[in-house]
Amino acid sequence: DAGGESGKGRVSVWCAPGTPGTARRIDPRSGGYRSGIRIKQRIGVQINLGTMASQESSDFRGLVDCLFFPENVFDSIGSSSASTTPSAADAPASSSFASAGASAPASRRAAARGGARPGADAPSSKRQRTEKVGAGAASDTRTDNETSSNHSTSSDAGGDSDNPDEREENRKERNRRHARETRLRKKNYMHSLQQQLEAMTEERNLLEKEIQEKMNAECGQHSRWVKTVRCALALRAAGCPDVDQWRKFVDEEIVLVHPITPYRSFRTGDVVSNRCVLMGIPDIIQDASSLLVSLAALCKTGVHDAERKIKVQVRFAIDDEALHFSEEGLMCPFEMKTVNLEALGLRTEVSKNGCLRAQFNEEGRLKHLELCFDPISFWRQMQQANTGSQISSIDDLLLAPNTLEQALSHSKEARVVTEAARPFRITHVNSAWTDLCGFTQEEACGQTLRCLQGEDTDGNTVAQLVEDCNDGKATSMEVTNYDKEGKKFRNFLQVYPLTSAESSSGEISHMLGVLKPLGPKH
Numbered sequence: 176d177a178g179g180e181s182g183k184g185r186v187s188v189w190c191a192p193g194t195p196g197t198a199r200r201i202d203p204r205s206g207g208y209r210s211g212i213r214i215k216q217r218i219g220v221q222i223n224l225g226t227m228a229s230q231e232s233s234d235f236r237g238l239v240d241c242l243f244f245p246e247n248v249f250d251s252i253g254s255s256s257a258s259t260t261p262s263a264a265d266a267p268a269s270s271s272f273a274s275a276g277a278s279a280p281a282s283r284r285a286a287a288r289g290g291a292r293p294g295a296d297a298p299s300s301k302r303q304r305t306e307k308v309g310a311g312a313a314s315d316t317r318t319d320n321e322t323s324s325n326h327s328t329s330s331d332a333g334g335d336s337d338n339p340d341e342r343e344e345n346r347k348e349r350n351r352r353h354a355r356e357t358r359l360r361k362k363n364y365m366h367s368l369q370q371q372l373e374a375m376t377e378e379r380n381l382l383e384k385e386i387q388e389k390m391n392a393e394c395g396q397h398s399r400w401v402k403t404v405r406c407a408l409a410l411r412a413a414g415c416p417d418v419d420q421w422r423k424f425v426d427e428e429i430v431l432v433h434p435i436t437p438y439r440s441f442r443t444g445d446v447v448s449n450r451c452v453l454m455g456i457p458d459i460i461q462d463a464s465s466l467l468v469s470l471a472a473l474c475k476t477g478v479h480d481a482e483r484k485i486k487v488q489v490r491f492a493i494d495d496e497a498l499h500f501s502e503e504g505l506m507c508p509f510e511m512k513t514v515n516l517e518a519l520g521l522r523t524e525v526s527k528n529g530c531l532r533a534q535f536n537e538e539g540r541l542k543h544l545e546l547c548f549d550p551i552s553f554w555r556q557m558q559q560a561n562t563g564s565q566i567s568s569i570d571d572l573l574l575a576p577n578t579l580e581q582a583l584s585h586s587k588e589a590r591v592v593t594e595a596a597r598p599f600r601i602t603h604v605n606s607a608w609t610d611l612c613g614f615t616q617e618e619a620c621g622q623t624l625r626c627l628q629g630e631d632t633d634g635n636t637v638a639q640l641v642e643d644c645n646d647g648k649a650t651s652m653e654v655t656n657y658d659k660e661g662k663k664f665r666n667f668l669q670v671y672p673l674t675s676a677e678s679s680s681g682e683i684s685h686m687l688g689v690l691k692p693l694g695p696k697h
Contacts, residue, residue: 528548673686
């Protein structure tokens with residue numbers, strides 16, 4: 176009654192049949208609700224009551240007309256008026272609302288006087304209203320299924336029949352059709368899932384095959400790497416001087432890195448960042464020879480000895496269960512241990528444990544080998560195996576001379592210093608050497624060590640030692656020498672290559688020979 180005859184500004188909103196709900200009468204001035212009749216449809220529109228209460232009746236009339244009148248939701252508009260005014264939705268909002276507002280109160284007043292409810296022009300019976308709703312639902316169903324088959328359309332159209340049996344049959348046929356369509360969709364979906372499963376299974380199989388092939392290739396490569404490391408360590412343990420044998424397992428430009436070992440010979444020029452860094456196969460051979468010489472010196476056994484058949488033997492072992500591989504190489508613990516020092520007269524064997532890291536070139540040969548271990552611990556073991564007593568301090572350990580300055584320092588050992596090249600002329604001797612050999616320093620300087628050789632000196636052993644000296648390697652031998660007076664004595668000779676502190680390149684400048692008598696002169 177928006178400003179109508181009542182003049183109270185009350186608006187009645189009636190909804191068309193649809194989803195069950197309750198019609199409400201909205202009072203824009205009081206902002207409250209009043210319950211109306213049961214309705215069949217909810218309208219998805221929210222109205223701000225606070226805003227509505229502050230509007231004039233004309234503004235509010237236009238709002239309601241815009242929202243609801245085109246859908247013929249006003250209960251006061253009878254079926255006859257709705258059918259006779261089809262252009263009401265096209266009329267201006269104010270006029271449409273006005274006609275509706277004028278007819279609605281008149282109908283309600285007439286209904287009140289006649290004892291009828293509002294909406295008297297609506298269907299008189301509940302069954303008729305229900306059938307009308309059903310017809311509207313069927314119409315909506317036909318609209319949603321316009322793309323269906325002709326059989327589907329005709330079945331839905333049959334839902335409008337007044338014959339209950341025919342409607343029931345149509346309903347069953349529609350259910351059967353829906354069941355067939357559902358089964359077909361399920362079948363197609365299962366077929367699609369099966370295809371996806373087969374494709375994923377094939378992809379997984381290919382991936383597993385690729386991974387397995389890669390693992391097999393890596394396993395084969397890892398096995399070759401481990402074998403290469405074992406062979407290289409075996410050559411090192413044997414002190415193999417054959418370059419061709421080393422080339423089978425190591426690169427020409429191999430790099431060997433290990434801690435500084437004060438108990439054996441090394442070139443000062445090879446020290447980088449407090450570690451010995453050796454480059455190339457010749458340096459590797461020299462380093463391996465130096466290790467064996469230092470071990471043989473414990474029991475005064477030369478690496479060149481024609482009389483002794485037993486040589487110092489060393490074994491390297493790596494832990495197969497602790498191997499760790501990378502793209503370029505491997506890491507693992509290792510152990511180096513002597514096997515016959517006790518047979519050569521020492522009190523115990525010596526060993527050292529550490530970790531190695533190896534890298535390989537494209538051909539699978541060793542290009543980088545790094546050994547990490549405790550050199551001081553091994554140094555103590557060597558001294559204890561030689562003397563049988565505990566070493567109380569590091570000062571008690573014997574230091575291997577590696578520079579000319581160290582070689583010329585005071586020592587109780589008989590020492591002779593020669594040139595680094597043939598014929599290895601004597602440049603320095605100490606007092607212990609003059610006492611043993613009988614020559615004065617003036618007499619010895621300028622001569623070669625042939626002055627100590629005689630009838631029983633083994634020329635082959637001497638030739639092997641000279642060859643090692645010519646290569647700049649540490650070496651040793653047991654040999655029979657003669658003093659100035661011609662008295663012979665058995666002698667253990669250990670040779671160290673020396674560098675000069677003045678040389679920045681670390682080149683070998685001299686050779687040091689340390690003589691240790693093995694028995695009395697006769």
